[in-house]
Amino acid sequence: MESVIDRACAAALYVEGDAALDTGASLLAAAPEADAEAHRRGEEFVRRAWDRGWHPADLVRHVRHELDERRAALAATLIAAETARYAELPPRWRRQLAELPAPVPRNRPDRFRYAGDLLELYRLLLRLPAIEPVGPPPGAAADHLHRPPAADEPRMLTRIRALLAKAEATGFPEEAEALTTKAQELMARHSVDEALLAARTRSRETPGACRIGVEPPYESAQAVLLDAVASANRCRAVWNDDLRFTTVVGFEPDLDAVELLFTSLLVQGTAAMTRAEAGQRAGGRKRTKTFRQAFLMGYAQRLGRRLADGAERATAEADAAADGGDGGTGGGLLPVLAARDVAVTDTAERMFPRTTTTRLRGVSDLDGWTHGTEAADRARVGGGGGSRRGPDGEIMA
Incomplete structure (x- = not known):
């Protein structure tokens, strides 16, 4: 045989x-x-x-x-x-x-x-090529398979998933905005809590990595959105356009947050794009692939700025609360987060020593760009404004 x-x-x-x-x-x-x-x-x-x-x-x-x-x-x-x-x-x-x-x-x-x-x-x-390993392989020793979860982690992730599911399902932009904002706040709070707990217990946990699919069509816009979500959640993202995935490097709670938020924002963005196309057709204008590409790129770029603003605010608020909680001595949270940022950067650079930064161009439909940035405003996840950015993006690949 x-x-x-x-x-x-x-x-x-x-x-x-x-x-x-x-x-x-x-x-x-x-x-x-x-x-x-x-x-x-x-x-x-x-x-x-x-x-x-x-x-x-x-x-x-x-x-x-x-x-x-x-x-x-x-x-x-x-x-x-x-x-x-x-x-x-x-x-x-x-x-x-x-x-x-x-x-x-x-x-x-x-x-x-x-x-x-x-x-x-x-x-x-x-003929599969070898790619950078992320996480333990099957059959690894049990103590290497996962870190012990925080006491409230399962409940926290359940709440975040429920909020994002409601944001995806609602037909009201304002409600989706409020639900997604609340989910991001919980993610940021959970990340800070995990960082402080790791510092207090002198945890030896190191950054890990995961891969998230970035598939056609409009993969460049998806990659920009994923890069923005990763950066806002203290992770680094490296896009492999040939194999249609992005590798995200970060601590495990932050990787979970990136996966959840990216998936939800992509669903919300796609739904908003469909509604915008329907409105354009009702006005007698035929929409094309260039409209959809411009829409999603505008959506990703605008959300990137808002996510960054929200992350900065959340960190500042958490640091102020930590200062108040230790008698005003301060200085406890920011060094902890900075050390984690350095660890993530070092891990990403060891995994991908030869990355390049690619400027993405090709957005040629102003209507699509405008509708996409407006949809990002409705889906914003940190509140507050952000300056507009032109239809060019940079991403690590």
Whole structure:
């Protein structure tokens, strides 16, 4: 049985073209007794992907982009089977596994086509590049899988998720603004509390990292928005446009905040863009891809300024409260936050020693830009104003 699989892989995986895939698929389709071993071979390819730094969500996203949704679901099926062998998984892995596509039935729609899908997927997995590892791999020692959560952390994250879910669901911009503002305030307060607790207990916790998908269309605008959210939450973001993700470096509570807020703001921005397009069409003006690109870029740029302002205010208020709480001696919070900022920067620079700063251009629809900045005002997360910035952005890649 193994010789059939070896011959099929040799025929299909190392030679370009559909003819090679057809040859390998014919060999597998004619050998039903080799099915189980063929899938174990696929799980081995998945296991090698973990060794190269990939995570489940990264892998499915890459397969979807390079091949299609059908092969992405097949990859998810192999991922689920491979990760079932581990007694313990990192929390972020568990969340990603819960969001995988549903498993694919074997040999559908027929043995030949299914075998061809397997081999084309294996060909892609075989050629995966190595990427920077983020977080512990599956099977790591249990004490490395997660830090002990703060006493109120689960309840705090539940409240933040609930606020953002309401902000996404409401049709009233003012209500969405109030809900999102409250969520950001809770995030900032939680981050400061974690920093002070770590300082008091002399915690040895170090910055970690996570990857967040940044996929077409309008990926440059998404990357700008994600960079702004990361900066406001004391993280650093590095965009890999070739592989369609951004790596965010920071302490774990701040990484959680970035994931939650970015996802919510993207949902809110997309909904606002849809409403703006409907208004433009009602006025007799046809909107295009350039309108949508300009809208989201304006939305991201304006939110970036507002997020930065909100972060500065939250830090100042927390520092003032800390000064009042220690008899006016002061000086306790800002050095703690500065030390964490240095640790995050050092970690990001070790992980990515050769990043470049890219200026993004190409916004050519003034209506889209204006509507996007207005939508950012309605979704602002820290209150207060911010100066307008032109339709150029800089981002680390």
